Structure formats: C-alpha cells, structure tokens
Amino acid sequence: MARSRPRKPRPKPVPPLPPPDVAPPSRRRLQVYALDPAADQSLSTANIARCVLPVRWEALTPGPVGEYVEVVDVDPSSGCAYDPVDLDHPHHAAQDGLRPSEGNPHFHQQMVYAVVMKTIENFEAALGRPVMWADRPWTDKHPTGRELTRAERYVPRLRVYPHALREANAYYSPSKKALLFGYFNAQTADPREELPGGMVFTCLSHDVIAHETTHAILDGIHPRLLKPSNGDMLAFHEGFADIVAIFQHFTLPGLLLDQMHKTRGDLSLNNLLAELAGQFGRATKRGGALRNALGEFDKDGRRVRPQPKTLAGTTKPHDRGAVLVAAVFDAFLRIYEDRIRDLKRIASDGSGILRPGDIHPDLARRFADEAIKAAQRVLNISVRALDYLPPVDITFGDYLRALITADAELVPDDPKRHRVAFIEAFRERGILPDDVRSLGEDSLRWQPATRECVAAIKDFMPPPEVIRTMLAGYDSISESIPEAAARKEWTQFDTRVALREAFLRKMWVEPPAQRDRRVERRMEAYKLENTIAAFLHQWLRLSVSEPAGAAASAAAARSPASAAAAAVAAGSAAASSASDAAGVIGEWLGLDLHANNEYLARPRGERRRPGDMPIEVHDVRPTYRVRADGRTKVELVVVLTQKRRWLLPATDAGKPEKDEFAVGQLGCQVARDDWRDGTYAQYQDDAGRKVYFTFRGGCTLIINPETGELRYAIAKNVLGVARRNANARFFLERLIEGGPAVMDRYGLEYEGAKDDTDESGTDAPARRRRANKRRPLEPFALTHRGTDEEGD
Numbered sequence: 001m002a003r004s005r006p007r008k009p010r011p012k013p014v015p016p017l018p019p020p021d022v023a024p025p026s027r028r029r030l031q032v033y034a035l036d037p038a039a040d041q042s043l044s045t046a047n048i049a050r051c052v053l054p055v056r057w058e059a060l061t062p063g064p065v066g067e068y069v070e071v072v073d074v075d076p077s078s079g080c081a082y083d084p085v086d087l088d089h090p091h092h093a094a095q096d097g098l099r100p101s102e103g104n105p106h107f108h109q110q111m112v113y114a115v116v117m118k119t120i121e122n123f124e125a126a127l128g129r130p131v132m133w134a135d136r137p138w139t140d141k142h143p144t145g146r147e148l149t150r151a152e153r154y155v156p157r158l159r160v161y162p163h164a165l166r167e168a169n170a171y172y173s174p175s176k177k178a179l180l181f182g183y184f185n186a187q188t189a190d191p192r193e194e195l196p197g198g199m200v201f202t203c204l205s206h207d208v209i210a211h212e213t214t215h216a217i218l219d220g221i222h223p224r225l226l227k228p229s230n231g232d233m234l235a236f237h238e239g240f241a242d243i244v245a246i247f248q249h250f251t252l253p254g255l256l257l258d259q260m261h262k263t264r265g266d267l268s269l270n271n272l273l274a275e276l277a278g279q280f281g282r283a284t285k286r287g288g289a290l291r292n293a294l295g296e297f298d299k300d301g302r303r304v305r306p307q308p309k310t311l312a313g314t315t316k317p318h319d320r321g322a323v324l325v326a327a328v329f330d331a332f333l334r335i336y337e338d339r340i341r342d343l344k345r346i347a348s349d350g351s352g353i354l355r356p357g358d359i360h361p362d363l364a365r366r367f368a369d370e371a372i373k374a375a376q377r378v379l380n381i382s383v384r385a386l387d388y389l390p391p392v393d394i395t396f397g398d399y400l401r402a403l404i405t406a407d408a409e410l411v412p413d414d415p416k417r418h419r420v421a422f423i424e425a426f427r428e429r430g431i432l433p434d435d436v437r438s439l440g441e442d443s444l445r446w447q448p449a450t451r452e453c454v455a456a457i458k459d460f461m462p463p464p465e466v467i468r469t470m471l472a473g474y475d476s477i478s479e480s481i482p483e484a485a486a487r488k489e490w491t492q493f494d495t496r497v498a499l500r501e502a503f504l505r506k507m508w509v510e511p512p513a514q515r516d517r518r519v520e521r522r523m524e525a526y527k528l529e530n531t532i533a534a535f536l537h538q539w540l541r542l543s544v545s546e547p548a549g550a551a552a553s554a555a556a557a558r559s560p561a562s563a564a565a566a567a568v569a570a571g572s573a574a575a576s577s578a579s580d581a582a583g584v585i586g587e588w589l590g591l592d593l594h595a596n597n598e599y600l601a602r603p604r605g606e607r608r609r610p611g612d613m614p615i616e617v618h619d620v621r622p623t624y625r626v627r628a629d630g631r632t633k634v635e636l637v638v639v640l641t642q643k644r645r646w647l648l649p650a651t652d653a654g655k656p657e658k659d660e661f662a663v664g665q666l667g668c669q670v671a672r673d674d675w676r677d678g679t680y681a682q683y684q685d686d687a688g689r690k691v692y693f694t695f696r697g698g699c700t701l702i703i704n705p706e707t708g709e710l711r712y713a714i715a716k717n718v719l720g721v722a723r724r725n726a727n728a729r730f731f732l733e734r735l736i737e738g739g740p741a742v743m744d745r746y747g748l749e750y751e752g753a754k755d756d757t758d759e760s761g762t763d764a765p766a767r768r769r770r771a772n773k774r775r776p777l778e779p780f781a782l783t784h785r786g787t788d789e790e791g792d
Helices: 037-041 090-094 105-127 206-221 233-251 253-263 278-283 317-347 361-388 396-410 418-428 451-460 464-475 487-491 496-509 521-545 550-556 560-589 593-601 672-677 721-742 764-773 779-783
Strands: 027-033 050-056 069-071 158-165 170-173 178-185 199-201 615-626 632-647 691-703 710-716
Touching: 027 037, 027 105, 037 278, 050 105, 050 253, 069 105, 105 158, 105 178, 105 206, 105 233, 105 361, 170 206, 170 779, 178 206, 199 278, 206 233, 233 253, 233 317, 233 361, 233 396, 253 361, 317 361, 317 396, 317 418, 361 396, 361 418, 361 691, 396 418, 451 560, 451 710, 464 496, 464 521, 464 615, 464 632, 487 496, 487 521, 496 521, 521 593, 521 615, 560 593, 560 691, 560 710, 593 632, 672 721, 691 721
Parallel strands: 069 158, 158 178
Antiparallel strands: 027 050, 170 178, 178 199, 615 632, 632 691, 691 710
16 A cells, blocks of 8 residues: 655645835825916916816815814805815826816816915915914804804914805905805906906916915914004005015026016016916906006007105005015016026027017926026015015015015025125005115115123023024924913913023923814914913013013022122112013013013003003914025014004094095104103094094014023013104004094094003903904905995
8 A cells, every 4th residue: 555645744834924014295286277277278378277286185074174174165145055075085196186166166176276386485485384274253253152262363264265255356364264155157348358258266276376375374474464554564464475475486487487488588577477367357347367476568559667755655465565576576687587588598609688579488488487587586585575574564574674684594695696686676656665765785784683682682581592492392393382371371470590491401301281183283383382482471570570680580490599798789770670671671572671660560460451452472483484595493482462452542633534634744743751641632523522543562582592691682672762753643644534434444542442451451251242243344344345435
C-alpha cells in the first residue's frame, strides 16, 4: 500500500493592506463668470466671459456652508426656498462645479461662494491673519430673551443670500451680518445695452460680490467706520470696496490677456479691467459701467485730467469714494508703466513707441505678467494699510499716511519708488493729510514712537514676557480657551503684580479645557482675543491708579518684594508722579486715562453721565508678513478707543435753513474752556430740543512682541478741540440737510432721550429696550439703491 504524501499546509491569507492615506486637494476649482452674464452674450467678450476660480479646499455641507461662509438661498419676494447645492458631490468636484447659467439657482449659490472665498483669501494673504466677521450687535437677544454672552456674539460665518431682494440693489447688512443680493428687470429700453425687461441678477456680477464682501471684511477690522464723524468715512468704505473688486480683475488671466491685446498694453485707455459692474450699470440706464477707476473721458475717448478741487466739492459717499479709487488706480498705472518701459524699448527698437497694429502675443503675455505683479503689489499695500489707520475719525489723508507707512515697514528701500507713485497720484486728486508740512515720504510716514514715549509706555504697558505670552497664545491655539476669562475675572486683582501672575498662570499653567475638534481655530482666536482684551483693560486701569511711580511699576511687573519696597519708598510723591505720567502718556495715546478710572471707580449700577469717558480695548491681533528680504515680520496690533457725549453747538450764524448754507461752509468754533464749562451756544431744533453727539478718540498701537516695545501710536486725541469742532460741524450739516430722519444714522440723540446715560452705561435694560424698538440701521442699503441722499 502506497504511502500518501503529507499535505502541504495551506498558506494563510494575507490581510489586505490598509487603504493609503489620500490627502485632500489644496484647491477647489469652481466655474464663475469673469465679469457678469452680459459679457457671455457678446461675441467680443464671450471667449473671456467665463473662468475657473481656484479657492481653498474645505469640507462643505450643502448650501454651500463652510468655515467662513453660509449660503442661504431664500427668496422672500416669491416665497421660494431653493435646494442648496452640494459642491462635495463627486460629479461637481470632477468638472469644476456647475457650468455658468443665469437660470440655475445652484450655480448662483456656487458663484457667490467662490468669489467671496477668493476675496477672503486675498485679505488673509495681505494681513497675515484669519478674517474675522464683526460681532453681533449688543442689541441682539438670545431666543430665550436674555442678553447674549460674549461667545454668543461671535459670528462664525457670513451669511450670503443670493436672491434676498426684488430690486436693483445689493448690500452688506451689518445688523444681519449678511450679504443681500437683489435681482430686477432691466430698466433700459435699448436692446443693444441689455434685454429690456430682462432679469438681472446682482449675485452673478463678480464685481458686486467682491465689493460687498469687502464691506463685510472691513466692518470686522474697523467697525467704527460705520459710525461716520466726517465725510470720508462712508466714502472710504465704498472706495476701498471698489479698489479690491477692481484689482481682483488682475487675478483672472483670460480677461487680463484679452485686454492687453485690445489696449496694446496701454491700460490708461478705457478697458474692462478698470470698469466696475458693467451689466448693472447698463441695466439701470447709466449708459455704461457703474463706475470706472480711470475717471471720466471726453468725446474723443481721452481721459479727463483730474482736478485737485473736485474732492472738496464732493459730498456723496460713492462720489468721494470714486476719487480715492481713481488715485489708487493712477498709482497702479504709474507703477505698471515703469515696469514695462524696458519691454517697450525692446519691442520698438529703442523708441519706446510701439508700431501700429496688434502687438506680438509674447509681448502681450509679458505685459500681463508685469500688470499682475504691479496689481498684486498695489492690492497688498492697500490692504496692509488698514492696520496702520487710527481707529476713529478716519480720513483719506490718514489712509495715504497708512499706505506709505505699511509699505515702508516691509520694503524699507523701495528701489522701484512705488511709494512716490502713490504720493503723486494722491496729490493730483487733492487728497492731502492735514497734519504734515511736506509731501516727502519721511513726512508722510507715521512717526515712530520717540525714545521718551517708548520708555514711559514700557512701564505703563504689560512687561515683555506678558506681550510674548499673548503672541504665543495665538501661535499655539490648539486647546479651548475658557470663556470664563472675561473682564470680571481680571477685575478682582487690585495690583499689577497679582494681575500679571494670574495672566501667566492662565496662559501657561492651568490645564486647558477639552477642545471640540469641530470648533475651528477662528473661534478659539476670538475667545483668546477677548481674554487678552479684558486683561489689558484692567492693566490700563491699574497703571493709572496704583500709587507707585514708574520705577515701582517696573519692579511690580517683575518682583513682588521689590515692588513693595519701591511703593513704600515712593510715597505720595510717587503717586503724584504716576498721575503726571498718566497725563503725558494719555497725550501720546489720544486718551484721557484719569477720566476712564473715574468712570470705573463709581459703584456698579450707578447711572452713567454724559461726561463719562470709558476706554474700550477693541482689538488685540497679531500680524505675520514676509519682508522683501524673505524674513517674517511679526507685530501685535492693539486698538484702544474712548468716547464722550457732548451737546451739539450752534453755528456761528445761528440756525440756517437747509437751502441757506453750503456744505463745508458752516462756522462752528468753540474754545477749549467753553467746551469744558458748557458755556457755549447750543443747537436747538424747532421744538427747542438740544442734541447730543458722540465724540470719539483712541489709538492703534503697533508693538514689537519680542521686546514689548511700542513702535507706533497712531492716535486721534479724545481731548482734541479742533477735531471736536470739525465733528460738530459735520453733524450740524447732516442734521440741517436731513432733519430728524438722520439722527439714528449718525448716533445723534435728543437731550433726555437716554435719561442722560451713556451708550456704554449700566442703565442697560432701559437702554436696550429703547434700542430694540428702533429699526436696525442699514447704512449701505440706501447708498447702494442708487442714491446717496440722506433719509431714513
């Protein structure tokens, strides 16, 4: 019997390899209209009417809803709610989203999302930090009726409504924290301009979306711009939004190259790159684009030379803003022409004058490359300048100084003389600062803090280790910052020694709360900023009220033992010295530090008075920027403001009627002592009622976080008499022009309307009940409706 061979054991099954980790793509490509749908219906522009925008990849839910933006497609006029688009669907992701279509609401949702996100990316690249939306107003209520907590005032996403309005309008709503886009029937009767009666959607205009998004971003950076105290503030909002929208044209390669061919590289000729909202302008019977950064043209198509006196005679926000836009675009043209001068010489055999006819495609591409570089530089300078503006009462002249300072900080040498281009362009448009003696670059730059200022404020502000800890907190946001770190937590400490130790312990020692991974870093940064702001508020208070002088203050920030010895040695003389130092430092910062402490010293619950002057710490934000030499420049920006209510003075000529004065010609000069004593003639309306206006001051502090030293204190003094008179004159002009309808818009109030309590007073329940009865202010709704006239 044959022996059977032993069976070989069966091999064990090999376990399947785990699926490889596939990183998500860095960009999401989405199709949009490069300009608007009208360009897609003209043979001359159809080839450049559509483009693909690459935006940052993020996980989206239907809407689309992401970290920054939430699209809500509800149409109140028709009662419709459109299904939200799912851009994460594989079919959409595989073909760059939906194809452009005027009749598809899903594409409308896709386009507003794509352009809003692209605008956000441009701001974040220039500012070096995430974009944060403005807080919900203090008048908002929780669904249960209680007041919102600080965390509940945080706005994680900007809401975007593509079909919110049945009118020729689109605007940013500060009260809703939303972009509202309208649609309407074209008003033109000329079919060559637009289909008469055809539907026009503002949510399909690339320029309109970028413009309104900029309003929302700017509100988050400078919320006081929406409380105008001079004619430039709302105009700056409008002009800056146009600047961003126009320079985003240069990020669209197809559009740019096409216009280079048609203009032969001469961008001073009328072209689509300089036009804003062409379809909207034609559909509302303007005969052309809504606005043009090149200004006006004569009948022969040549640019009309700008007149410096134009700005002084212009009062409407859009018209004044157009002057600012033209100045910035002129600066761009100067920079661009300088960059292509050598290319023209090469292409023209040294004459610099191109031969007639079409230019070579290679030359057009080189022109386009230089235009992109110049436009990106101008856009970055324009956005970075926002961090170098004073927090209140901003003027176009302030913006010019901020532009020069911001660029000089990153490019000290300026070999291409770009800053000179800005100065020259602004000068030709009559945009001049009030407080400089020459238009040289050194004069226009904000002056760095002097040695005396740095030394005094070094003992007044937190010590370097605290400043470094603030920056480290932003650098390492990985755990949840407890909301308990609010102002009440810090006010229990009555010395800076204890306050410093408590802050460092909270930031470095205490175990952080468990972080919800679904909560984005922007929420953590918001909570950290509020923690630091509350700490700084208490530190400023103690810096004035502690009895130790400068030496004792410095010791207190480092050693409790030396602090006690210094305080005993200083005695009453040191208290007097500290008081004097607070006065001097207040001058540098534009604040009245003693008035703030008097306000805080009164018992809680006591009625606030018109003369109260609380200091508010608005922002504590870091900036990360790359210098021309490749090094990273890190700074800490701190914004402090203060306000006081004053009774509106009468004009020097009594009370003129609406038609009896020219704007800017009202006399209103009150002496310092008369302001202080209240012995000036006060405005009264026909019913004999007096009117309060709010006068604001404050400063933007630029701090080196490594050394804790102050670099710039960009201030508007809350005690300044000349500026107070100018503000009073502005409010008088608006009140005489618009009557009682403009009271809420400009924060004016009749005497006794608040029982003489301040806006920030503790008479909160009554104050907020009154505020809730008011209709929310929408400063951009009327302005974007086609008129700048004052009204309610």
